[in-house]
Amino acid sequence: VDLVAALVASVGPEHVLTDADRRAPYEVDWTRRWSGPALAVVRPGTTDEVAAVVGACRDAGVAIVPQGGNTGLVGGSVPRPRGDQVVLSTARLSSVGAVDAEAGQVMVGAGATLEAAQAAARGAGFEVGVDLAARGSATVGGMVATNAGGIHVVRNGTMRARVAGLEAVLPDGSVVTRLAGLAKDTAGYDLTGLLVGSEGTLGVVTRVLLSLVPRPVDRITVALGLGSLADAVAVVGRLARRLPGLEAAEVCFADGYDLVSRALGVAAPLPGNPPVTVVVDVGAWSPAAAGVLVDEVAAVLADCPEVLDSAVGTDEPTRARLWEARERHAEAVATVGIPHKLDVAVPLRRLAAFEAAARARVAEVAPGSTTVVWGHVGDGNLHVNVVGPAPDDERVDAAVLALAAAHGGTIAAEHGIGVAKRDHLALTRSPAEIAAMATVKHALDPAGIMNPGVVLPAPPGLFFEL
């Protein structure tokens, strides 16, 4: 094939994988729900090589699926089944630069793992500020492309807030480089922000200048027992207003903790396992602040009559114990069956109503199923896990996503749209918004070569659609 020859000319024969065995790991996603054969897997090693690959595919009229660590949950980083797409793996763009301590920034290649970036940051007294369980595989470029979230958004924002600059190859093969890392820059449109969260449909991110957060000198963990999710929302709001060091605020429910206990033998953090438990981390950035941290938290909690019980961890073993049962929820759910994982967010004032309605709706749509809910309460983001319906039975997914939208929320809080939720996008985005997004997409990618069918439908007839 001409295209393969052009790809080989771009990156060298050893980095164009056409053999089925070598292609295989790039062709199926982490969930095993999404897969398809690739025409070829290309592994460029420089930005110029990425541009050459994009140019070759554009000339051949062949679509590109950018792929980072392939840890996505919505089918956005593997080829569609027809087998006519090229996977552009960023694995070799894995450089991690030296931390610029004065600016609090570090330059990394798109293919650097989160873990590698975290190690560099910590070595210089910083944190990346975004953390998630897939850190060993998830790449910074993929996290930028999907605007990754996680447990620290309540303090540090999503990945968007952590991007001080980036470089990307656009669908026309041109290279956009915004790596000055300026806190203020009003010279034109925010192309950086447009690329963040575009899921590889507007370009391939090649380098990222990360804005780091200073690493705290101390942290405490507090588990709070509450009678209801509404109380949890109120208490976390108060904590967020009065504790600028609040780094995480996670919510779990008694039934979830019971499952973790039964399945894995890990106890809930609070004796008696109250209906709702919130686990928070609060940091201090100086010894003086660390010295008053427990008092500071206690003073806020004194104004929170909703709190039924609490436990404070000031040392690492206690902190780990308070977190463990939260962290092992996903693992516990997997012991029951393959879950439908619904990642939604709604405005805080409607979070409790949504949660109650979602449980009721699941019981109607999929009677006898097991529902486990946990989430990032400061962000209004709940993960609704349902075990029972067959993996291909999407009725429960559709019902919960529609309910989130009906509560003024989003059907994709931190996992993206991909192909999995593309046909539900209109639940949460108006026709005017979808039209504007499609206008931007088609203007920047008129041939539709960049991850077509992800986020938005591909133009009819242009590419085979799942």
Place this chain on the structure above:
Amino acid sequence: VDLVAALVASVGPEHVLTDADRRAPYEVDWTRRWSGPALAVVRPGTTDEVAAVVGACRDAGVAIVPQGGNTGLVGGSVPRPRGDQVVLSTARLSSVGAVDAEAGQVMVGAGATLEAAQAAARGAGFEVGVDLAARGSATVGGMVATNAGGIHVVRNGTMRARVAGLEAVLPDGSVVTRLAGLAKDTAGYDLTGLLVGSEGTLGVVTRVLLSLVPRPVDRITVALGLGSLADAVAVVGRLARRLPGLEAAEVCFADGYDLVSRALGVAAPLPGNPPVTVVVDVGAWSPAAAGVLVDEVAAVLADCPEVLDSAVGTDEPTRARLWEARERHAEAVATVGIPHKLDVAVPLRRLAAFEAAARARVAEVAPGSTTVVWGHVGDGNLHVNVVGPAPDDERVDAAVLALAAAHGGTIAAEHGIGVAKRDHLALTRSPAEIAAMATVKHALDPAGIMNPGVVLPAPPGLFFEL
């Protein structure tokens, strides 16, 4: 004229100003450098009326200049001289909603002043988080359209970070509404972020959901005397890493303070007026934190041998005294003549080199002129004020902007591009970036009716250009 009739039908006769006297305040900007007669000034009172106005102008092929408080410095909010544009004033979209304390958000109309939003926020224990001198006139919509900065960016980010959601009318008259205020939402492209900083060229912002910041319970101000700007950058970097409550870090120079002293009789904050002075504010959000604030700052300063002298203000009168000479720099410069005001930012590691080079370059290009520099040192943002060259003599502007770009910086840190810097945009943005911005602009506004000639050149022949 048909268009005027359509505008009257859209908003009522009392809100379509065609009389020259009534139009006049909308036709000249704050700098008096930019002005032009409007075909009409329209003051819609609702989003639907804005959409109707946009539709009427689109049908008539007449361009729209959105205008908020008209406090911009780059000519982006007044009509071009030919007199064939309609000014769309957001003045009547001035509603300020109730603060949602749980979410830390407030909904305001685009035409609400910053001051009105600040009053609402403070009444509920919050701050808007962005502040600037024009607060009594500058509107939230205008600040969103220009991605306003100011002195609190070091902690709170620019206006972009403070926008939890917005509503806007696009050039095709459609209304995009993203007002759920979700911390996490990965359902499609970030249209909100694309509109922020687009200077009215992609749509008219009609409502904004502001993300507020909790109001500190106490603040201290510290003035630090330093031998050089390089030392100032190093010290502020250390403060930012170890003091999460650092709210502002401003830099002034001895010659600027001397001018303020001579012109206005206001003394420099430190005796002896060292070569460089940094003024910082540090906040505390709880009584416990407030109790250790001075110790916390002292501990960091103990590790800063660069600091030659310091003064701490813990009470309001002392804090005000430490700030006053900084705040009156612009007023002092105006006593000498009409300044060329150059708003640039460069990476922190090159800030000191840029500042020295800028002073040298100005002395070459405009010998005998007075140069006064101050800025937001945490953001790498300096305001280079030059008095001497005639207002229309742009040689010094071109020289300083080129120098900022040559140092890897931007020609527009917080004032935007407007028409003033449009023809310099290529100094700081690559051809690939400008092409991508133009592609987005022309896709969303194919007729070129939305603030044409601002940020990017208008398509030739479509509209008269200055």
